[in-house]
Amino acid sequence: MKYHIDTIPVWDAYSQQDQCPLCVLEYNSEKKYVDFFLGGSVMEPSTRIDVNRIGFCGNHFMQLYGEKNRLGLALITHTHLKETIGEFQRLTQDLKREKKGLLSSLKSKLTGKGGGSGSPLSTLLEWLNDHHHSCMICDRLENLLNRYAYTILYLWQKDNKFSETLKKSKGFCLHHFALIMKIANETLSAKLFDRWIDSILPIQTKTLDQLEADLLWYTQKFDYRNQDKPWGNSRDALPRTLQTLSGQYMEPPDPSKDDV
Ligand SMILES: [Zn+2]
Numbered sequence: 001m002k003y004h005i006d007t008i009p010v011w012d013a014y015s016q017q018d019q020c021p022l023c024v025l026e027y028n029s030e031k032k033y034v035d036f037f038l039g040g041s042v043m044e045p046s047t048r049i050d051v052n053r054i055g056f057c058g059n060h061f062m063q064l065y066g067e068k069n070r071l072g073l074a075l076i077t078h079t080h081l082k083e084t085i086g087e088f089q090r091l092t093q094d095l096k097r098e099k100k101g102l103l104s105s106l107k108s109k110l111t112g113k114g115g116g117s118g119s120p121l122s123t124l125l126e127w128l129n130d131h132h133h134s135c136m137i138c139d140r141l142e143n144l145l146n147r148y149a150y151t152i153l154y155l156w157q158k159d160n161k162f163s164e165t166l167k168k169s170k171g172f173c174l175h176h177f178a179l180i181m182k183i184a185n186e187t188l189s190a191k192l193f194d195r196w197i198d199s200i201l202p203i204q205t206k207t208l209d210q211l212e213a214d215l216l217w218y219t220q221k222f223d224y225r226n227q228d229k230p231w232g233n234s235r236d237a238l239p240r241t242l243q244t245l246s247g248q249y250m251e252p253p254d255p256s257k258d259d260v
């Protein structure tokens with residue numbers, strides 16, 4: 001797989017010194033896509049055709065709905081719904097036509113004599129499952145994140161300043177650590193892959209140990225005897241840990257607020 005290189009957003013993300021630069025890139029890109037799908041360019045015929053066919057997952061429908069452009073969302077949802085109804089009717093027609101055969105097919109499945117697969121019911125269930133997961137924004141984010149992960153690996157090989165920046169970073173959340181390891185495995189030579197492991201694993205281990213210590217002190221700060229002791233790095237230990245465990249970007253806490 002050949003990926004394009006896109007260095008500027010990667011450098012910008014590293015300059016934020018967040019828990020995970022890929023979380024930052026995903027969060028920013030997701031916001032841009034949500035705006036895009038509610039903006040005028042979505043009315044372009046080719047994009048519209050894709051939206052009608054693919055739609056959005058629950059998470060991204062929720063984000064689109066949260067943007068308050070209800071008319072824009074209603075228009076694209078309406079044509080997507082119409083296409084969904086067409087497909088639903090086609091597949092349920094097949095099911096209605098063959099429903100008499102269903103019982104015998106289920107029985108043969110129970111007795112292990114085949115049936116089921118390729119039947120109208122299994123085709124309908126497969127389509128419903130795909131429909132539940134298919135999402136224009138998830139698809140685009142996946143492509144983009146693959147490209148950013150590739151760019152990180154490219155810069156790490158070619159740019160000394162970047163490899164120093166990476167060394168000082170906190171590595172990646174576990175979700176994006178899986179992504180970068182997948183892309184490393186796909187694109188690096190065996191020798192480079194070994195070098196990558198030697199560079200990244202100590203950073204990941206250090207970050208996880210540091211988080212554990214910070215989170216422990218965060219819990220101990222609730223003890224009245226520690227009330228007046230300094231926070232150290234622990235004030236935002238909980239959101240940083242949640243992000244590292246889940247890949248869900250957490251906005252840094254507002255330093256002007258003292259609540260925990
Ligand atoms: Zn991440």
Ligand SMILES: [Zn+2]
Binds near residue numbers: 056059060136137138
């Ligand atoms: Zn999605």
